[in-house]
Every structure is written in C-alpha cells, then in structure tokens.
Amino acid sequence: MQLENGMVLGRGYYGVREHNTAKVVARCEGCYRPIFKGEEAFDFEDVTMHDDIECIASYMRRNGSRYIAE
Ligand SMILES: [Zn+2]
Numbered sequence: 001m002q003l004e005n006g007m008v009l010g011r012g013y014y015g016v017r018e019h020n021t022a023k024v025v026a027r028c029e030g031c032y033r034p035i036f037k038g039e040e041a042f043d044f045e046d047v048t049m050h051d052d053i054e055c056i057a058s059y060m061r062r063n064g065s066r067y068i069a070e
Pocket of ligand 1: 028029030031032033049050052055
C-alpha cells in the first residue's frame with residue numbers, strides 16, 4: 001500500500017520537474033508562452049513564434065491591419 005502511494009507521488013513529481021527544467025530559448029510573440037528547447041519555432045523577420053498556425057495568426061492579427069476589402 002505504501003509503495004503504491006509512493007509510485008503515484010513519484011509520477012506527479014516527475015512530471016512537474018520535467019516541465020520546470022526544460023530550457024526556455026525564446027518567448028512566442030503569438031501566444032506569449034515560452035518556447036522550450038526542442039519545440040518547433042518560426043522566425044518572421046525579427047520575431048519568433050511557435051511554428052503553430054494559432055500563434056502565427058494571433059501575431060499577424062494583432063500587428064496587421066484588418067479591413068473589409070473594397
Ligand atoms: Zn505560441
């Protein structure tokens with residue numbers, strides 16, 4: 001019984017530790033979350049984002065001009 005509890009706790013701690021020690025290499029200008037080493041990133045001019053359409057679209061919509069074409 002004690003061993004079972006220990007295993008459950010161990011998994012929980014492992015997950016937290018693994019997340020906290022991943023090296024942050026940049027910050028995404030789309031979602032503002034850190035970009036960890038090993039993640040796919042995307043550079044546009046001097047801006048770094050996750051290589052994720054949601055991040056890229058967020059950045060473009062925030063920094064571009066949206067209008068109804070005439
Ligand atoms: Zn992002």
